[in-house]
Amino acid sequence: MATKTAAQQRQLAKAEFDAYLAQCPSRRLLDRVSDKWVTLIICALRDGELRFSELARQIAGVSQKMLTQTLRTLERDGLVARRVTASVPVRVDYSLTPLGSSLLGPIELMKDWAEQHMPDVDAARAEYDARG
Amino acid sequence: MATKTAAQQRQLAKAEFDAYLAQCPSRRLLDRVSDKWVTLIICALRDGELRFSELARQIAGVSQKMLTQTLRTLERDGLVARRVTASVPVRVDYSLTPLGSSLLGPIELMKDWAEQHMPDVDAARAEYDARG
């Protein structure tokens, strides 16, 4: 049939909206930063270069797979620099690029909000749960 | 055996780290905000109250399930207020609480960073992909 069904209309609207979201700079930044390990890695690198194994130790909960994967995307996005020293065994150091460092500011501000207001969130949650 | 295996040691370290992360205010805020729909809802409510259906229309890509679910957690966390008008049919309005409004600031700053620096990220990504 020529006309679209309601379901097809919705599909279309969703596809368009998803495309819009994929473009939206804010959305994309959030998708980056919201990754569980991204901010931890960036904060870990705040004071300078770290080796792969040092990062793994400092971010205790991360699996080797996730650490590698996250570092790759951060490198791809130009937030983290990877420096390989061809020795035996190999040595790899990671550090923040200037672009990556510039993210420390916004992250800091989020942190400030969190420290100021998370108690309020906790209180609200407790009250909500108490009322059922 | 009495001593712990290396695997058990790692499990323990991970459990402790996860517990630490669950407490960390910054981490918890990120977990909230990082939700795909949270910021969209908060921004949609920036100019005042909206009905459920109005929200659904404005945030074109959201499913009814996700909208409901997200609104519930936002209400529970004290970021959004839910006002029910007992008419036929029922009318429900959502609005930002003062706490929710206070999140607009940090979100705005993230947005500013995104608009300033996402082109750099795109450039870095393009170069990375070009080099293979």
Place this chain on the structure above:
DNA sequence: CAGAATCCCTTCAGATACTG
């Protein structure tokens, strides 16, 4: 209108084993 409940599929992430 606003939402609850169900089913189902895709994606994510951890554990494990192997390599230069």
Place this chain on the structure above:
DNA sequence: CAGTATCTGAAGGGATTCTG
């Protein structure tokens, strides 16, 4: 040391159906 590759269980989220 710093990865890569594969398998698998758990979780997220969409479509659909039903209700006050």
